[in-house]
Amino acid sequence: MRVSFGLKVAIAIAFVSLLASTVAIVYFYLLIESNVWAEMSRRLRDIGKTGVALITAEQREDLIRLDRMLAERQAGVDESFLAEIEDGGYAEPIPEEDAAKLGQTREFLEVAQILRLIKAGTLKESIYPEPLDQLLNRPDQKATLKYAYLLAPIKESPDFQVVRFLGDADYEEIDMNGNGKIDDDEEGVPPGLLYRISDQPEMLRAFREGVVTNTLEPTPDAWGVWYSGMVPIKDANGKVIAVLGVDMDVNSELNLLKKFRWAAATSLIIIFFATLISAYLIARFLANPILKLREAAEKVQDRDFSVQVRVRGGDELGQLADGFNAMVREIRIYSDQMEDLVAERTARLEESLRQVQELKDRQDGDYYLSTLLTNPLFKNRNKSENVSTEFLLRQKKQFQFKKWKAELGGDLCVSGNIRFNGSRWIMFFNGDAMGKSMQGAGGALVMGSLINSIMVRSSANDRDLKIPPRQWMTETYSEIQRIFETFDGSMFVSGVLGIIEESTGKMFYLNAEHPHTVLFR
Incomplete structure (x- = not known):
């Protein structure tokens, strides 16, 4: 299948344009992604640090007491029990009845209110300072944070591979989206739930080094995929007693990168076809003199040496046409004298060949x-x-x-x-x-x-x-x-x-x- 010159030029220009556009869009996407991720990380850390700063010394003592009560109520927690918890998974060591009682204690309810206040600080509108319920997590509230929770170390895992939930802003099971069932992200988190963080290096840093940090990439766990910030809570001696975790859903409206990717892909497709059509029309216009030269060359191939090409303009194509016409004239002259020239050259070649053969015979x-x-x-x-x-x-x-x-x-x-x-x-x-x-x-x-x-x-x-x-x-x-x-x-x-x-x-x-x-x- 023969492809026309104009189409070849159009395809070449379209691909060059697509390549340039792709490089530019990818560059800006990576730049935007880096800036968005840096800004989201900074906001998560700032929200967490603000929340921790509002936790008073008395409330920190309550956290220690709550942690002690949870440790006393758990049963059967040993190395084999912890080993069965998968990365990002959880286990319930406290019987359901005891967990329900712990969920009604003053210390636990106070922790839940602290966490809900931290989430409320990221709502679209400000709220009145009153006891908050879990309904502030409804989709129409458009909170920046999806989850806020407190994790504490356990003595059974001194390397912090497994930690304990002291509390969660969303510890109740409520059908937030109204679909008639409890989805994975709507499941409650009972007091004392054990959670494995072996595959979360930044969370481990917060416990081991006591530093404010955040995940470097979206991190999956049993409840979804999140951008997370971690802020350690310390006692008067600087010892980490708990870590505040704040999660942002990667599928939230705040994550515009996915929309940008689709927009960029659509733009590239439009640019490619628009460039292809435009380049094809331009190439056809520019290739018209070349088509005339091709037709004339075919006539010369059929030994029609009277052909002449007329191309308007003094550009390179016009000069090429003039050169072609001069060449055809020379060919016509040589064609008239070709037989004599061929005979003369043949005789010379035969003589040279004879001499070469003699020399070769001597050499052999x-x-x-x-x-x-x-x-x-x-x-x-x-x-x-x-x-x-x-x-x-x-x-x-x-x-x-x-x-x-x-x-x-x-x-x-x-x-x-x-x-x-x-x-x-x-x-x-x-x-x-x-x-x-x-x-x-x-x-x-x-x-x-x-x-x-x-x-x-x-x-x-x-x-x-x-x-x-x-x-x-x-x-x-x-x-x-x-x-x-x-x-x-x-x-x-x-x-x-x-x-x-x-x-x-x-x-x-x-x-x-x-x-x-x-x-x-």
Whole structure:
């Protein structure tokens, strides 16, 4: 399927615009999110600190007494009981009848009023200072806070993993939304309820360090998902006796980030399609001269050299049209003279090809002659029945001279047998001469001649050398080095030279800057 130039331009511009808009909107969203979260966190902390500041010394003593009464009424609280409470979950250690009685004590009711006053301070309208009921939590009240509660440490959990509810502003079960049933967030919180905060690091900080803090991200628990602030309540000695928790529902009307996300996504979709349509119309207008050039090029392809393109304007497209017209005129002139030019150029190419072929034949002859000189030197002359040697040579240059196929290069392999003090040894050499083709073959020829000469001298007529094998290796290396020094650096050979004792497998070898040898066992 062919896609028009105008549509391609439109899609490209639309995607660039979408990318730029996305980057900008994401940047502003992250900026707004950071500022909104910082402001919400500050407000939660300020509300909590204000509430704690209003709790008098006498009321703090009441909190201590209430905590003591709750601890006395609970039953069966041990390590196994606490371990069964899940993260963010709760358990009721006080029998329902005892919890109901504790809920009518002066200390508990006073705590509930304190917490309701803290919530009332976040209502849309101010209230008269009178005993408050739980109905101030109705949706139409539009309170900033969803929950206000007091938590206290318990001796059974010295690391504060599990804490106790001293009181909650919403300890009664009331159908606030009028749907005829008690939803999860409408369940009451009875006195003494145990609550696990293991997965709430900021709440743990408030207990352990006694600092005012807040959650760093929305935190789920058994009642919902919240932004929470935590303010420790201390006695006269600075000991934390309880922590005031204030929760803001992440789904409240105060959380505008979700609405902003939807608005941003809708804006991006509108921007994309508006840009796509606009860019397509503009691209069609700009592409009209290009379409004319394309049609003219198709006519030239059909050998119609009389075509001319007329584009108004002196911009780049107009200059392109003028250049196209000039090119067509030149093609028309060349077309008229093409046959003569082709014949002349063909003759020149054939002559050049003939000369090149002659040179190649000569060169291949030189290559073939070199292989006739070098191949006899690269022989596997090892006759041992216990230690075998095999060669695999693939030279860099492969060529054919007349009917013969051959290879030429600087790689060489040589093996043979030698005796030291009555012991039979196998000599092997693998090397590579510097350079390609002829240059490498020259080095290989010299090296092959040297190795074969040394072997003939050392092993002719089953000669038994009366020197140590190590000495022979040293003398051989020195002799090869002296010969190559006479070339004044114009010829180099890397290689591995070694000897293996046939009876024991002992081996001496040296490596002259050659790739490491692989031993096959």
